[in-house]
Amino acid sequence: MVEFSYKYVFSCERSLILVKKIEHIGERIKLLREKHGLSQAAFGKRIGVSSGNVGDWESEKKKSLPGAKAIYTIAKEFEVSADWLLAGEEFLGDSSLKSGNIVIQDDKPSISTSIIKERESINELAPDETLTEEAKELVSIFNNLNERDAAELLMIARMKRDFESR
Numbered sequence: 001m002v003e004f005s006y007k008y009v010f011s012c013e014r015s016l017i018l019v020k021k022i023e024h025i026g027e028r029i030k031l032l033r034e035k036h037g038l039s040q041a042a043f044g045k046r047i048g049v050s051s052g053n054v055g056d057w058e059s060e061k062k063k064s065l066p067g068a069k070a071i072y073t074i075a076k077e078f079e080v081s082a083d084w085l086l087a088g089e090e091f092l093g094d095s096s097l098k099s100g101n102i103v104i105q106d107d108k109p110s111i112s113t114s115i116i117k118e119r120e121s122i123n124e125l126a127p128d129e130t131l132t133e134e135a136k137e138l139v140s141i142f143n144n145l146n147e148r149d150a151a152e153l154l155m156i157a158r159m160k161r162d163f164e165s166r
Helices: 025-035 040-047 051-058 068-077 082-087 114-125 133-144 147-164
Strands: 005-010 016-021
Touching: 025 040, 025 051, 025 082, 040 051, 040 068, 068 082, 082 147, 133 147
Parallel strands: none
Antiparallel strands: 005 016
């Protein structure tokens, strides 16, 4: 049985939208595949994997996950973000919602202030002189990214941190 949780998001016009959050990556892949009217074989061919791989990802029993290359290809090919594909969360910025989340009402989401707060906290963490050259470069790159890319970079860094802490 698939359970959905709901989260509320305010749009730029302050109207309320309701987004179904899909919990399992396989469910998001299946939703994306079906949304485009593709069989597992056609989906697999489009991203360069076998239909068996796609079936394994979609099966909650198999606990199989796509690799980084497949995630990148799926995100690029089907115009979804890697953060939505991996975690079921979409950074909601100025652009229209391109995720596979099911929007019940207004599909123009709000401008998130979380990335702005993240940027401010990163800049306040330590003066430049305490950062290594690599850290300074990373902060510079982060600060020059658009909001969506900055959100994705943060999510990837957090996932890497969480994975390594296991």
